[in-house]
Amino acid sequence: MKKKLQTVAMILIFFTLMGCSKQDVKVTIPSGKSDFVEKSDYGNYSTNEKKLKAFIENKMLTKKGIYTNYRKQSYEKDVARGHELLSESSGMWLQYLAYNHKYSDFRKFYRATKKTFDQKTQFSYRYTPSTNKKFDVNATLDDLRIIKALQIYADETGNKTFKKEAATRFAMLAKNTMSNGKIASFYDVGTKKASVEGSLAYYDFLTLKYFETTTKQKKMYQKQLAVVKDGYLGDAFPLYSSSYNWQSKSYSDADLNTSEAMETLLHLAEIGKIKKVSLNWLEQQVKNNTLYNSYSVNGNVVSRSHSAGSYAIAAMIFATQGDKKMYRQTMKLVWKYQVKDKKSDIYGGIGIKHQNEAYSFNNLTTLLAARY
Template identity: 35%
Template sequence: MIKRRYLLCSSVVLFLLLTACQADGSTAKRLDAKNVKHSYGEQLQVTQNRDILYQFITKKLTGSYGVYTNLLETDQTSEAATGHEVLSESAGLLMRYYALTGQKERFDEQWQLVKQTFDLSTGFSYRYSPKLQKKFTLNASVDDLRIIRALAEASLMFHTDGYKAELEAYGKRFYQNNIANDQLYDFYDETYKMRNTFITLCYIDTLSLKLLEVPKANKSNLESNMLKIAKEGYLSDEFPFYQTRYDYKTRAYQSENINTVESLLTILNLAEVGQQKDASIQFVKEQVKAGTLVGQYSVEGKPLNDVRSTAIYAMAAILGSIIGDKELYETSIQRMNEFQILDQQSPIYGGFGDTQVQQAYSFDNLMALLALAN
């Protein structure tokens, strides 16, 4: 069990990160000290939910190379990651959890595993298949930025400069490969030495971009460009979510349908720098309270399914923590915990998944873990 005295809520870390970023003259909105909250997870006494979830993740959902993409194994030959393949996404989420909860030894173990499993010369591989012994030779900028953020959070939490050299080195590498003409791209492919032509809006992690050690003028232009793209992807006050991607060649936004996880991540990223829309927050609060925040919508805001996933409510809770809205946090956690498996005879006890087919996905479980620690 995590000792209470080690806990540091994400809003405190955000305050410290933003304060540090102010030194370079960035345009980020500084969080006022009065908005720094204590950990809502501690206040609401959900540590038991978190403890059994952590045990499920580390004892059942984890192997030699990291957290499984899914508890249910496959032959690992699909186009998308499946089964006991591991993702740098999962590794970065776990690194952030260990940093935010003050677990230095476990953070260091996870960081070493990340470097052994995912490190390429140009970034962190987004995916590794143990069965095929295959490290995919492209990264995902959102995942690399999450790892970079975790190093910064660890440096603040553990009061050490030990991670700063690595933070600088990996930040420079990221800047060289995933950024061009002061624009962020989804991925860099090491094999073909190429980027894609667009940016997925939920990849625009402005606060993490501020951590990159790059020339001040370039950094300012990059932050300004990407924040503008994210903000102008806003759909409408009637349906206050965000477009899916922005194509640099056509200079146009593109969305087939709106995935809630992606739009929530965009809102989270904007909230971290004080740029969230009030209409977005209100919409999320109303839908969470009613239990009707579903997985996908049309561009006009029509629900396209009735999927109420763990990750959606976890992200809504984290949003509540970021903006200091305890009611949103509490309601979201209550909705999320409705899905937690509490049957001690189940192989998924403590986790979030489908007991009938024995599936449990890394993203759902790790986002829930982060939410319970916020």
């Protein structure tokens, strides 16, 4: 009787995870574990990390997700801010919980993530608690972050239910956003249309490579890699275009958001495809503390402000290359953004003290970078 009840419980857990109206897709579950967990162990920031984690848990974390900004801000249609919630933040927090073996917290927060963001075939990128509004579009990289977290949990625990959940979520995401090398930036569940452009920062090759296992998928992976490689801006400014438009078959000449540009480099670094000239450029910016927030495609500085998040991703890039010295030098710059005044409302957080602003992306990216 006990065994029968356990079986029923497992079935109920499975259907709670999967949902009852998932899109009909063919699911291929990869064999073996992934290579998602970094093992460089270069970080030794227990005091900083403890304070940062406490800030996030006590000031940013809610039962539905994580605030986009500690500071309350008025609603704006085109950009998430204030106490709105992003699936991006939830994915990064899930990764942190899985990395640190907080398994009970992981399961609980994943249930909350699904309740807040799930659209059956994907996760909404944004939720507004004040109006209970779930936006119709996802952001493909945010879905991949959550899928990656599910796989890390499965790898660390041997849980087959979560392993299947990760593979199923990937298959559903791929059906709507991936085809013939294309990765759409988003899919709209209302209009049932994907974007015609794809952000190069969204090509998370380590995750794609693990889940794209069939012969057909492997060919698509090679096309995906080619799309990003062909977006290279040149040795004079060794970064990549922000996006590719599949309708006009052209790369964007829009200014680069540096945190997204760093994501592109990180994804290439994780599979050993980052160019030496790109690493040299990045090393120079870190040494001079000149990794600015925005550049033109010609390499001209558009915004001279800085972001802890951009530096944190740069630190991850150096860690993947086995460059302990540059990793630690970069993390020194990251920790300068941590608020050390115990009287501040954002004590321990990564933010701007006098404005009481602390954005989830900067805080969570720093938290993840600290464990490399």
